[in-house]
Amino acid sequence: MRAFIVGVGGMTNGGKTTLSESLKQQIPHSCIIAQDTYFKDDSVVPVDSNGFKQYDMLSALHMDQMMSDVDLWRKDPAAFLRTRGPTHTGGSDVYLLIVEGFLIFNYRPLNELFDKRYFIEIPYDVCKTRRSCRVYDPPDPPGYFDGHVWPMYLKHRREMESSVPGIVFLDGLQSKEELLAVVYKDVIEEIETIKGKWGIFITIKTTDISFFFLFLNFICS
Ligand SMILES: Nc1ncnc2c1ncn2[C@@H]1O[C@H](COP(=O)(O)OP(=O)(O)O)[C@@H](O)[C@H]1O
Numbered sequence: 001m002r003a004f005i006v007g008v009g010g011m012t013n014g015g016k017t018t019l020s021e022s023l024k025q026q027i028p029h030s031c032i033i034a035q036d037t038y039f040k041d042d043s044v045v046p047v048d049s050n051g052f053k054q055y056d057m058l059s060a061l062h063m064d065q066m067m068s069d070v071d072l073w074r075k076d077p078a079a080f081l082r083t084r085g086p087t088h089t090g091g092s093d094v095y096l097l098i099v100e101g102f103l104i105f106n107y108r109p110l111n112e113l114f115d116k117r118y119f120i121e122i123p124y125d126v127c128k129t130r131r132s133c134r135v136y137d138p139p140d141p142p143g144y145f146d147g148h149v150w151p152m153y154l155k156h157r158r159e160m161e162s163s164v165p166g167i168v169f170l171d172g173l174q175s176k177e178e179l180l181a182v183v184y185k186d187v188i189e190e191i192e193t194i195k196g197k198w199g200i201f202i203t204i205k206t207t208d209i210s211f212f213f214l215f216l217n218f219i220c221s
């Protein structure tokens with residue numbers, strides 16, 4: 001089975017979901033696992049001394065469930081894809097998993113699985129403005145961005161930069177189309193490389209078998 005896992009990380013409201021959805025539309029046999037669908041129930045997320053719910057931490061996420069879903073895909077991408085409803089098929093026979101989320105590179109068991117890592121970044125003021133237009137469940141209380149979201153982002157970013165090499169940083173101020181074009185080209189090139197490697201492997205295996213039968217013929221004659 002030829003399979004490829006791309007991580008689309010980045011700060012809140014950087015454009016991870018937008019880019020991942022567009023990528024999925026463009027690439028056959030692809031699907032998305034989104035980290036923000038694994039948040040724990042509000043009742044179990046602790047509150048800090050300032051009264052802010054500690055949502056921007058790995059402990060607020062069901063990472064075990066997220067890993068189980070990634071493992072399901074890894075065991076049988078085609079079957080996993082069928083559970084996600086109708087998809088764009090045809091073309092390449094390489095299966096692509098897009099894992100998107102704000103803390104995907106900070107969770108080592110997940111980070112280890114990525115073949116390619118992208119991180120979308122935007123400036124503080126753009127991030128704060130975009131965030132103020134979005135309504136989460138529960139909604140951000142006053143002061144939440146500066147009191148919890150941004151400090152946690154800086155902390156996780158420092159940790160990521162000190163432990164995860166090979167990240168491609170993307171400027172989230174580029175248009176949606178520009179971002180898609182860059183990542184699409186890159187991912188297609190990676191997929192073509194995988195197909196090339198497998199092609200060589202199959203050719204070598206076929207050659208091995210041919211030599212085996214020639215040898216058998218020689219022994220028996
Ligand atoms: N490249 C972009 N340029 C301008 N706005 C964008 C871009 N990408 C996403 N957005 C907008 O930013 C907001 C957050 O995007 P989203 O993809 O949900 O971010 P994330 O998944 O990183 O939180 C949305 O309103 C979206 O339309």
Ligand SMILES: O=C(O)c1ccc[n+]([C@@H]2O[C@H](COP(=O)([O-])O)[C@@H](O)[C@H]2O)c1
Nearest residue numbers: 011012013036039055056102136137138
């Ligand atoms: O989706 C939820 O249940 C949820 C509930 C509360 C907060 N969030 C916010 O979701 C943010 C991460 O998602 P995103 O799409 O903005 O990268 C993170 O900054 C959290 O503060 C998300």
